């Protein structure tokens with residue numbers, strides 16, 4: 001697959017032009033990539049109105065992912081805002097209210113978008129046994145939620161931070177039967193497209209989805225996609241760029257664009273084979289760790305999520321031990337979990353190092369403390385009202401009874417324990433304490 005953005009940037013860097021345009025480094029600097037860091041000069045195209053090299057590169061990506069693909073240089077956060085804006089506009093064109101039914105484990109980018117767009121959110125709650133980070137949604141749950149007035153869209157986060165994958169096809173079937181759009185936050189799952197069989201939401205019936213290319217593919221941080229399925233109404237194709245422009249920076253990074261462009265070539269090369277091998281190796285490692293006594297959760301082939309309390313460690317302690325003993329830095333840890341993300345670049349050697357470090361750890365008496373139970377908090381204001389109200393910061397220990405004004409206060413991967421506009425109750429305050437959250441911003445009701 002060709003790489004028109006990379007080719008252009010390389011030619012430009014090798015030429016003897018005098019750069020009397022932005023950026024100020026003029027192609028020189030201490031980091032190394034400055035010669036390739038461009039702006040919208042003639043021939044470089046325009047991300048928000050592409051007609052040339054960016055349009056060709058996005059077409060390549062669209063072919064790879066099986067729909068219309070537009071690039072984001074601001075991660076999934078930008079694509080989520082654009083996706084919700086499009087869903088809201090489309091709903092209005094259909095005479096529907098801007099109401100979204102969403103799995104509660106939505107990332108805070110969803111909440112800030114809901115505040116900006118004044119969306120009404122009807123949450124799908126996880127069962128009380130689940131972690132805040134997961135929200136398994138079944139076709140039956142969705143069928144029940146869709147029984148009333150149809151929403152603008154259903155919004156699902158899959159895979160979640162712990163590596164659980166929601167079966168998208170049955171949810172898409174329910175949504176489409178009710179004539180409702182299915183939007184998927186697939187920030188963690190760009191690579192699912194290249195598994196055999198393919199497990200990417202677009203292939204399983206989602207109408208729109210976002211991927212953080214940078215999270216799992218060999219792409220620089222910030223690189224992402226907004227995908228539109230072939231079956232989605234033509235409205236979405238026509239308005240996608242407008243939606244990205246509304247929220248995106250007018251200075252998209254050309255280094256990130258080159259990285260997305262280069263990924264197209266890599267993804268049509270040896271990547272799928274190497275991915276498949278790494279997925280097999282990781283699944284085999286998970287089985288060996290389980291046989292040794294570790295508890296794992298999640299089904300994502302490139303994530304190893306350990307629940308180490310049964311092995312005598314909190315997640316935070318295990319992450320520290322991995323760093324101390326094996327110089328291994330994990331993606332995420334909290335009192336209950338350690339999330340380790342691998343990719344084909346990790347290689348067998350990387351997995352072997354992880355395994356030997358884990359197996360070298362002494363096993364202790366299981367820790368029996370449970371993560372706090374939670375009940376859905378009471379909504380006192382709309383998300384937008386609370387986000388735009390005058391507010392003050394308080395210690396979370398003194399926050400009971402107040403209305404949260406932050407987009408969300410959540411466990412470290414930005415999943416809400418309490419969402420904007422909800423009242424902080426004793427359960428929520430206990431959860432803040434458990435996750436080490438000491439301050440939050442609440443609506444100042446004295447003003």
Ligand SMILES: Cc1ncc(COP(=O)(O)O)c(C=O)c1O
Pocket residue numbers: 074075076077078107109157160161185187188212222224413
């Ligand atoms: C589930 C989920 N959605 C969206 C995002 C935002 O993605 P990005 O950082 O690419 O903007 C994240 C980031 O961690 C995430 O975990």
